[in-house]
Amino acid sequence: MTLQIDAVDRKLLRALQEDSRKSVQVLGEGVGLSASACHRRLKALEEQGLIEGYRAVLNAGKLGYSMQFFIEVGLTSQSETALEAFETAVQDIPEVLECHLMAGQSDYILRVVCQDHDDFERLHRRLSARLPGVARIHSNMSIRTVKARTGLPV
Incomplete structure (x- = not known):
């Protein structure tokens, strides 16, 4: 369900997405409000x-996470119980930044960060061994991020 918002709300949401640290006074001035x-x-x-x-956007490279992977995961079963078990287990892996249930060839796609190749190998083993119901894993390494956006078009 889409909520009805006006042009001022849209300006305010865009301003927040650009910089949510601005004071209410500065945000208001930018959109024409007290x-x-x-x-x-x-x-x-x-x-x-x-x-x-409200969140801070951190620099992964400066924190030592120089590698990013997109990992396709296929499960042995697509039963509700299997999906729930996988989704619960993936919550406990901090390197997994995103997990998406997919329609298509893979059941899930994960976006993960690693510090180096050894770190990725450890993570890959953990995903294979500890996540329930994993039948196959296919990894794709990101060479460079061309566009990264955390905000929505409003």
Whole structure:
């Protein structure tokens, strides 16, 4: 269900996606609102669930994660129990940044980060051995990120 938002809400959401550290005063000025009106709109957008949270975007390379992989995972079964077991287990692997249930050749695609080749080998073994119901794994290494966007087009 898409919620109805106006042009000012859209400007406010775009501004937040660019830099959520701006003060309510600065955000309001940027969209033509007083600080109190901006604060009320932000609270309403949060209550409607349009704003789920605020996060810092970290530099993976500077934190030692120089490698990124997209890993396709096929399971031995697509039963609800098998899917739930896999999804629960993948939550406990911090290197897995994203996990998507897919329609197509693979059951899941994971986006993972690793520090080096040895780190990737350890992660690959962990995925193969510890995740329930894994039948096959196919890994693709990202050479370079061409476009990365955390925001949505609003």
